[in-house]
Amino acid sequence: MRALRQARWTRRAGLGLTTVVLVLAVGGCRIPLPGAHGGLHRYHSGQCKPGAPLAGVYLPFRLHVKKRCVTVIGVVDCLRREADGDIHIELRLDRAYRRLLTSANAFQRCPHHRGPHLVVEIIPQREQLPFLDNSANLAGFVTPRAPPAGARITVTGPYVLDTNALHDLIIPGKNVAGWAEIHPAWNITIKGGPGSPWRRVIRDDEHGETARPLSM
Numbered sequence: 001m002r003a004l005r006q007a008r009w010t011r012r013a014g015l016g017l018t019t020v021v022l023v024l025a026v027g028g029c030r031i032p033l034p035g036a037h038g039g040l041h042r043y044h045s046g047q048c049k050p051g052a053p054l055a056g057v058y059l060p061f062r063l064h065v066k067k068r069c070v071t072v073i074g075v076v077d078c079l080r081r082e083a084d085g086d087i088h089i090e091l092r093l094d095r096a097y098r099r100l101l102t103s104a105n106a107f108q109r110c111p112h113h114r115g116p117h118l119v120v121e122i123i124p125q126r127e128q129l130p131f132l133d134n135s136a137n138l139a140g141f142v143t144p145r146a147p148p149a150g151a152r153i154t155v156t157g158p159y160v161l162d163t164n165a166l167h168d169l170i171i172p173g174k175n176v177a178g179w180a181e182i183h184p185a186w187n188i189t190i191k192g193g194p195g196s197p198w199r200r201v202i203r204d205d206e207h208g209e210t211a212r213p214l215s216m
Helices: 002-028 095-100 103-107 165-169
Strands: 063-081 087-093 118-122 152-162 179-182 187-192 201-205 208-211
Touching: 063 095, 063 179, 087 095, 103 179, 118 152
Parallel strands: 063 201, 118 179
Antiparallel strands: 063 087, 063 152, 087 118, 152 179, 152 187, 201 208
16 A cells, blocks of 8 residues: 555656646747737847848748848938838938939829938838738837938838839839838938927828828
């Protein structure tokens, strides 16, 4: 009887030890949940993100990477929130960076500024239906806040050409595909400009605009 009780105690102790080991193993290998900022890196002006430059961008094959990391300076003429969750910025580049523009950037215009503009795309921090692969969380970085219209900013990110041929359907008869972008923006630093949130202009579509604070 004594031997039987000792055997039972040994089995229970072994099961308890196994449970402790499993709990520690799972806890040690815990993966951060989407939406948590733990483990995400906040990049500074001029700092390039290592790894795949298009990480966190949905349908990355539509973008042709020309330079994996550039830093440019310009003025935000207008911006809008798009259906995929991106903030689309029309950036009027300083003269030193205008060599980055293509002929298609002439069609990137604002209501009161004809352009050409460099496109800057801020991807959302968290994925949104139906664009579950469009997320800075998936790429491991903190997406920058949208600047106000009129601000002079420094932007760092990959320099790409948007080769989506569907853009040519927007303006028939014009070759608008292949415009230059920084997509995604890893850092945006405001160098100067008006501070009032009412100067933030969001174009809800290509033909209209609203002037209101841009809530992030």
